[in-house]
Amino acid sequence: MRRISVLKPVLVSNKERAGENRKFFDRMNSLVINIISSPGAGKTSFIERIVKNFKDKYRILVIEGDIKGQIDSDRLAKSKVDVIQINTLTECHLDAFMTAQALPKIKKKYDLILVENVGNLVCPAEFEIGEDFKLAILSTPEGDDKPLKYPLLFHLAKVIVINKSDLLPYVNFDFAKAKTGIKRENPKSIVYEVSAKTGSGFENFFKFLEKELGAKKKNKS
């Protein structure tokens, strides 16, 4: 309760800083995606799939947000993609100020910047970082009721990826029910069902991403 009076000005000032970050990314002509999910929903595997598919055609950077350590950065290094690690330490999300600290480390132009936020379905949604859009990942073992229980992220995300479709035979997850919940929170959202483990279901998402990359380039040229 008492934190709200403090949090509001913080969010306003975060929004301003996010605007500055966005200008920086726009000058570089970079499409920036803020990827948010629970811990272990498959953010890193999802990014690995994007890198594998697009790295020969587009210049890609991953900004890796973790409370502590660099387990995912080490993983992604194997994909031969550029990675900048941000450790948030006491904070449960990336905000625009932490993201700004990464900007001086960006030494060349990238077409695509994938930001892997801290694993948390709640707090990261509140903080813009200068992204073009948010992409939420929901994994099937988490359950089809999550869009109704954690509405803010599903309300704000342009794209919602349902991951771990390979586990569907072993978990109680009703895709139609999840999609109804998502559409209730966010009728305009685009929903994809994939397995980052097996690679299935990515064709349509890759088409979408290719189009977004093209649109971003066109806007700025």
Next chain:
Amino acid sequence: MRRISVLKPVLVSNKERAGENRKFFDRMNSLVINIISSPGAGKTSFIERIVKNFKDKYRILVIEGDIKGQIDSDRLAKSKVDVIQINTLTECHLDAFMTAQALPKIKKKYDLILVENVGNLVCPAEFEIGEDFKLAILSTPEGDDKPLKYPLLFHLAKVIVINKSDLLPYVNFDFAKAKTGIKRENPKSIVYEVSAKTGSGFENFFKFLEKELGAKKKNKS
């Protein structure tokens, strides 16, 4: 960064309020467990197993923390257990003040109070609510690296439950590696491996809980 100067006094004042809550629970002779995990790790199913096993012998109350809605309360009502719902709205965790709001609704004595915190592996760990101990649930699809990536909860929890053992054949989860990570953060923690879905692995946990319930009664009589 700028939030730290605010957060510290909030945490101090939360700790004081948690002490008051604890006195209230102690007067009732209630064992209070603060159950924390990612969204969809199986908190509600885990609670259902406890209720099923102990409800004829002990008086049980569930305090249900959710940002919005009462999906889990409705589920638990089917187990014929008393439930108090707290909606945290803008907050990503339960704190001692929100928990205090539930106290006037507690109209009889309970032996066991199970608090299902908001699904979030990060923030709830920071806020004492007056519990006897924290119990963390980690589910196998989340991955065995989570104790190192989200260390605070695993550092503070007395009991760590690895849930969804039924999915082990289908996910990359190394129980030994997870346990090594947990023990590095918290050598004294007690670790159980269960499937709340099938019910397997609960025998040892139930023995532990029975002992804790007995000790609590003994302390206060």
